[in-house]
Amino acid sequence: MTFTRFVEVGRLVYIDQGKFCGKVAVIYDIIDRNLVMIDGPTTGVSRSVCNVKHIVLTKHTVGIERAATSKQISAALKEEGAMEAFTTSKWGMKIAGQIRRKQLTDFERFQVKLLKQRRAQLLK
CATH class of the missing domain: 1.20.5 (Single alpha-helices involved in coiled-coils or other helix-helix interfaces)
Structure with a gap:
């Protein structure tokens, strides 16, 4: 069995620890193997650094470039419907x-x- 969910720019993540626990955000930059930069313009998550251990990767991705702005991220989320896809998935409905x-x-x-x-x- 191979991995299908990788830490990558544009990946939707569920935050399960910390200040924004229980919210969904997007990885917009990778610092190193332990830290990523996340932003959730539609969910109230401010741009911040997050440990990889505090997030859970979802199967949904957004087509953004590295170091994208909040406006670009929110536009991509609306255009691709990634947030709606997550909220209608089994996992989103369970949450x-x-x-x-x-x-x-x-x-x-x-x-x-x-x-x-x-x-x-x-x-x-």
């Missing part, structure tokens, strides 16, 4: 569901519990 579950109120969690119990009884 959206997790965020929705975190935002539930006590009463909504109680309703979910009752629905799960009812479903279990019907399956039994």
Whole structure:
């Protein structure tokens, strides 16, 4: 089995640690094998340096050149529809569901519990 996701300019990444945890950004430059420069003009991630250990590579890429500006990145994201492709993927929908579950109120969690119990009884 070969690798298909490489650290490259234009790769969409999911940030799983740090200040922008839970957001999606684009790699716009590579400093060395441990550090990359990311930018997320549509998701609120400011241009910053990020450790490769703090990001997860997605399968989506954007056609940008090295050291692209935020305007170029946002234009490429809109043109190619990479953000929409990520949010409609299984992974993006799973993340959206997790965020929705975190935002539930006590009463909504109680309703979910009752629905799960009812479903279990019907399956039994």
